Structures are given as structure tokens and as C-alpha cells.
Amino acid sequence: MADLRVSLGPLELKNPIIAASAITTKTIERIRKAEAFGAAAVIAKAIVTKDPYFGLPRFYSNPQKQALFVPMDPRLEVEEGIALIRAAKKTVKIPIIANTMGSGNDIDSWVDIATKLAHAGADMVELNFGCPNIGIMQKSLGDLSGHEEEVLGAVVGQSTSLVGRIIQAVKETIRIPLMAKLTPEVTDISAVAKACIEKGVDLLDVSNNRSGLPGVDIYNDGRPLFKNLETQSFSGFCGPSVKPITLKNVAQIKLTNPTAQIVASGGLMNWKDAVEAMMCGAKVTAYCTVIIWEGWEVLKEIEKGLLKYMEGQGYDRLEDLYAAGLKYITTPDKVSFKYVVAKVNYEKCNGCGICCKPGHCEAVTLKEEKASVEKKLCVGCATCADLCPTGAMEMVEDPEAYGRLKKSSLQRS
Secondary structure, three states: OOOOOOOOOOOOOOOOEEEEEOHHHHHHHHHHHHHHHOOEEEEEEEEEEEOOOOOOEEEEEEOOOOOEEEOOOOOOOOOHHHHHHHHHHHHOOEEEEEEOOOOOOOOHHHHHHHHHHOOOOOOOEEOOOOOOOOOHHHHHHOOOOOOOOOOOOOOHHHOOOHHHHHHHHHOOOOOOEEEEOOOOOOHHHHHHHHHHHHHHOEEEEEEEOOEOOOOEOOOOEEOOOOOOOOOOEEEEEEEEHHHHHHHHHHHHHHOOOOOOOEEEEEEOOOOOHHHHHHHOOOOOEEEHHHHHHHHHHHHHHHHHHHHHHHHHOOEHHHHHHOOOOHHHHHHHHHHHOEEEEEEEEOOOOOOOOOOOOOOOOOEEEEEEEEEEEEEHHHOOHHHHHHOOOOOOOOEOOHHHHHHHHHHHHHHHO
């Protein structure tokens, strides 16, 4: 049987599946469920010195289940967080990680709360530099008073110098492992990662949610789509729609900071997503949205899927697939092409005409109720193959395509 054991810094985990910091890890009952359904570790809900505003849990899931929007989800104040950590350490055997935020550029507040959580028994402290619902909207609308570093959340995570100072101060004070949760709301996430690593952080959690707007109700004067809000703010959003951002950020950090030890979080929904994240450079994967939508049982499904995949592909250990995809990532000017054209498998083609719809293509038409490809017009973009509902459009190598496309390129230049 394949071995799913993995190290998370100095912690040894039974598998690479952990419960991310969220409403799903806010109570001892939910932490018990996480362990019962196979999570190897839990990151507790964010713990703060004082919640910056009153809020109630309010979510919006778009009908296609591509995104979950979270404009607010109350955090735990410090005494609540300490009580949760202590209760969890008495109740479950898996590692408990405390996610926390100090007060902006008040370095002492970060040190103070991290110290209290370490004393409460946390196995690791995660410094939250990425909350998308605190500060980032005020900054984007030009509504910050005073120094922008004086606010919480993702605004802190946009400052490499502030992040570095916080990590250094906390690292000098506590002796348990330290993880930084980064924000994707930043120009160069690898620069922030580098600052974290240089100041001694043990792991990176990549990453927190993006900030977005789910839309508005066009049949109700533009009011919120949320069934439980009269007015709305920009929202942190997660779910499958953000997975490409997570994979890109994981790969970017690993390519530019090869020593980085990464937990991938954001948009991962199943075992295939877990494999992709690890092939992009992550060691461990974290889950939230899929648990909210499908329940804790999904963690067992992810573990079973990983085992079946590894055995089927001949992987004995997780290390065998780590960062496997990075060797195929390069800059656009160095990308190597396959010279292919579309070909119709007539046995599968049902004549639906979907492949003829792309507005940039004249190569595919319908003839006698079947798709037909004009090779000399096909540039091999593969849109038709991706859209075909029956798998009838196939991309096949064509030795003549190279010369034809090269000639076309030279004529344009």
C-alpha cells in the first residue's frame, strides 16, 4: 500500500490532508469531526486580540458551485481561542495549529497573542497575513486613515518589511513551529514568501482568499444576491474558481524559493486537486469549502482517492510526486509547441455543432450532420476538443502543421 505519511515542518502527519482555518474549525465538536473523518491536522479558526467589527456568518454559493463568497465570518477573540486550543489538545490526538492575527504594525500584539497560544498547547502557530475581509476593501477604496500598515488582514500581508518584522519578533519569542498564511492580493507573492523564509518561518500556507463580488440582483435594483444581507461588502471567495490561482502561487513560490515548505489551500475540492497541488510544489493540502458544501465525509474520499491513484500510478511515497510538474513550467518565450490539428472521430460525433461555435475559428463546420475540419485553417488551439461533449474532437500530431504555421507567422512579421 502507498505511504501517505508526510512531515509538516517538524510535525509528522498520517496523510497530507488538513482542515483549513475556517468556520469549520471554530468549535471543539467540529475539530472532533475533522479527526474522526481522517484529517491529519486542524488549523483552528482565526484568533484575534479583538474582533474589529461585529458580523454574523453570511455565505453565498453561486448556483454552479464554482465559488463560495464569505463577506464575514466572526473570528475568535483571544480567550475563546485559548479555550478552544486547550480543549482540542485534551480531546483529539492530531496536531492543532493556531491561526492568529495581531494588530497591524503593533509587533508586540503579534508576539503577545502567539505566545499565549503557544502556552495554551498549540502545536504550531499560523500568522494570518491574508484575511480578505479586514482592511483590504478600505485600502482599495482609498478609505484608510493613517498608516495603511495599521490595519489587519491582507494589507499587512502586502508589506514584505512588516511581515518580516512580525515573523522575526514572534520567532525569537516562541519555540514551536511557525507558519505564515499569505495573501494572493499582492503584486509578487514570491517576494513576500522570500521575506518570510529569510526571517525564519518554517512553513507557508498558500494562500488565503481573494477579494471579490459575487454580483448583484439585476431584478431587484442591484441589491445583494445574499439571502441574508441588506447591503454587502467585497467578499473573500473560495471554491473551484480560485484553484488556478492557488496552483500558480504555489508553483511560483516553489520555483523562486526552492526551500519553501508549502501548504496549498484555496479551491482544492478532491484528490485530483491534491495531486495537482503537490505536483506544483506543495507538501500538504488544506480544505474548507468542500467541507462546507459536502460534509466531513469528503476527507475520507480524498484519502481513498489518493491511495488508489498512487497505487495505480506506481507511486510508493508522496515524495515521488512532489513538484513533478515544475520542470514543465517555463516563460512564454520558451514554451515548446506540439504541432497538431483537430480530427473528428465520426463514431463519437453526434452532430451537435458545439465545435463550430468558437468565434475565432473557421476550420470546423458541419457537413452532412457531422463535424468536419479544414486542416489548412486549423491552428491547433484545441478549443473544439475541450468543448466537445462526446469526446469526438481529437487533437492529432500533423507534420505539415509546423511548416504551415511557421510560414503564417513569418508572413505576419
